[in-house]
Amino acid sequence: MPDHTTAMLLHATVxxxxxxxxxxxxxxxxxxxxxxxxLNYGLVGRWLAWLPRGRFHHQPIAATPPVRGEQAIGWIAHYLTGIAFAGILLGLWGLNWVRQPTLAPALLVGIGSVAAPFLLMQPAMGAGIAASRTPRPNLARMHSLVTHAVFGVGLYVAGWVANLTTRSL
Structure with a gap:
C-alpha cells in the first residue's frame, strides 16, 4: 500500500x-x-525553450526562430500539464474522488483549465488574451472551451480507469 503522496502522484499521472x-x-x-x-505543440516547446533566454512574450511565436527539440519539449509539456491539472483535481477532491469519480468536478477542472491558454499561453505567444489577436477570436475561444471540456470528460473517464486498475492500492 503506497503512502498518500505516492498514491496521489500515481493517480494524477494515470x-x-x-x-x-x-x-x-x-x-x-x-x-x-x-x-x-x-495545435502545434512544437510552438509551445519553442516558447518554453526561449524562457531561460529571458524571452517570455513573442509577436507571434511562429516568427521566433525555432529551437532544437521544440517538438519533444512541447509534447512533454502538454502531458505534464495534463498531469498537473489531474493533480489539482485530486488536490481539491482527494483520493475519494478516484474511488467514486463524478463528472462535475472533472468538468469544472477541465473547463477551468482553459484559463491557462487564455491568460498565459495565448498572450505570451502573441495571440492576445483569450485569442483576441487571432483572425476569428470567438471561434478560437469556442474551440478552446470545447477542447478543455473534452479534457474534463477525459479526467472523468481516466478517473474510472484509475479506479478499476488501482483498487488494490
Missing amino acids: IGTGATLVMDAWAILRKRLLGVPA
Whole structure:
C-alpha cells in the first residue's frame, strides 16, 4: 500500500495522461470531421525553450526562430500539464474522488483549465488574451472551451480507469 503522496502522484499521472490522450483523440477527430488543424505543440516547446533566454512574450511565436527539440519539449509539456491539472483535481477532491469519480468536478477542472491558454499561453505567444489577436477570436475561444471540456470528460473517464486498475492500492 503506497503512502498518500505516492498514491496521489500515481493517480494524477494515470488520470492526467489518460485525459490528455482523450484530448488528443478529440483533436484528431476534430481535424478529420471539421478540418480544424491540431495545435502545434512544437510552438509551445519553442516558447518554453526561449524562457531561460529571458524571452517570455513573442509577436507571434511562429516568427521566433525555432529551437532544437521544440517538438519533444512541447509534447512533454502538454502531458505534464495534463498531469498537473489531474493533480489539482485530486488536490481539491482527494483520493475519494478516484474511488467514486463524478463528472462535475472533472468538468469544472477541465473547463477551468482553459484559463491557462487564455491568460498565459495565448498572450505570451502573441495571440492576445483569450485569442483576441487571432483572425476569428470567438471561434478560437469556442474551440478552446470545447477542447478543455473534452479534457474534463477525459479526467472523468481516466478517473474510472484509475479506479478499476488501482483498487488494490
